[in-house]
Amino acid sequence: MPKVLIIDDEKAIRNALRDILQFENFEVEEAADGAEGIRMATPGGFDLVLCDIKMPKTDGMEVLTKLQELHPDLPVVMITGHGTIDTAVEALKKGAYDFIAKPPDLNRLLVTVRNALDRTLLVKETKTLRRKVSKTREMVGTSPELLQIRQLVDRVGPTEARVLITGGNGTGKELVARWIHEKSQHANGPMVEVNCAAIPSELIESELFGHEKGAFTSAIKQRIGKFEQASGGTLFLDEIGDMSLSAQAKVLRALQENKITRVGGEKEISVSPRVIAATNKDLRQEIAKGNFREDLYHRLSVILIHVPSLNERKSDIPLLADHFVQEICEDYGIPLKSFSQEAYKELQKIDWTGNIRELRNVVERLVILSDAKITEKEVRQYVSK
DSSP states (O other), X not given: OOEEEEEOSOHXXXXXXXXXXXXXXXXXXXXXXXXXXXXHOOTTSOSEEEEESOOSSSOHHHHHHHHHHHOTTSXXXXXXXXXXHHHHHXXXXXTOOEEEESSOOHHHHHHHHHHHHHHHHHHHHHHHHHHHHOOOOOOOOOSHHHHHHHHHHHHHTTSOOOEEEEOOTTSOHHHHHHHHHHTSTTTTSOXXXXXXXXXXXXXXXXXXXXXXXXXSTTOOSOEEOHHHHTTTSEEEXXXXXXXXXXXXXXXXXXXXXXXXXXXXXXXXXXXXXEEEEEESSOHHHHHHTTSSOHHHHHHHOSEEEEOOXXXXXXXXXXXXXXXXXXXXXXXXXXXOOEEOHHHHXXXXXXXXXXXXHHHHHHHHHHHHHSOSEEOHHHHHHHOOO
C-alpha cells in the first residue's frame, strides 16, 4: 500500500486530502508544520510527500530543499493557494514533481499522485537494474576510516599509479578497486578480475598471459590472457599473495616492460592495463618467508590503501544495515523494512569476523525472518555471535 505524507498547517486541508487518499487505499500520515514533516520523512518511509508552500516557521520551499538533500528520489508535490502560482513554478524548477491548487480537485489530485508514484516505482526499478548490471556499488559510511579511503580514491583514481589494497576477507577490497577504476582514465575500458587464490598454480600463467594452440595437452585453441583483455582498462589481481613465485616473476616482467608472451609462444605482445592488486595477507611477512618477491611488492605498492575491518568502523553499521535492507527488499520485491534503534545497538555489539560480507548475509536473514520493524529481540534470536 503506497504511503503518503501530508505536510500542511491547515487542518481542514489535511483532513480533505486524507479522506480522498484513504478512500483510494493509500496509507496517510500528517505533519502540521515543515520541521515536523522533515523529521517524519525517514529513509524509505514514504512513497510521496504533499507539502504546502506557505507555512509558518519552515515553509514549503525550505522543506523541498531539505527533502531533496536527504531523500533525492522522494517525489514532492507542492500545495499552492491563490496568488502563489509563481512560487509553485519556482518549486518545479527546484525539483518538485508537480503542484496542486487549493481547494484540491479530486481528479487532478489523484492523477498527480498516481503519476508521481509511477515515477517512484520506475526510479526504484531502474536503480535495481543498474545495480544488477553494474558490479560497482556505493561505499557506505561516514566513519573517519572510510572518509580517508574515499579521499585516497578521489586523489589516486585519475592517475596511472599502481595500487595495492590490503584488508581482511569481506572488508570491501574489490569495491575500492572498482571505484578507483570508475574514477580513472581507463573507466571506459574493461575491468578484468583475476582471483589468484582460485586458480591452480599450473594454470595461473595461462590465465594471465594466455597460451598458443598446442602449448600443452588441453590447449586445443589459442587463448587470450587477462593482461591482453584488460589492455586499455584495469587489471585487478585479487589475493595476489597466493600467486606462485614463477607467476610473480612473469608479472614483474610484464609490469616493467608492458609486454607479455603467451605460454607456448615466442612473440612479445604490448599491453597497457592499469594494475590494481589486493591481498588479505601481510606481504612483508610473506617476503620474509620467501613466499613473495620484494621487487614485485615495490612495483605494486606505489599507493597503499588499507581497508579496515567492520569491527574498526562499527559507527557505520546502521548506515550499512539500512543500505542492505533497501537493496534486499528491492531485490525481493517486498515492502521496505527498517531497524529499531535498539536493533542497531545490538548489531554493533557483534564481533564481525566476516566483515561487511557477513553483515549483508545477516541483514538478508533478518529481512526474511522478521516483521516490518526488525527489533533487538530478532537480532539476538537470528544472529549467532
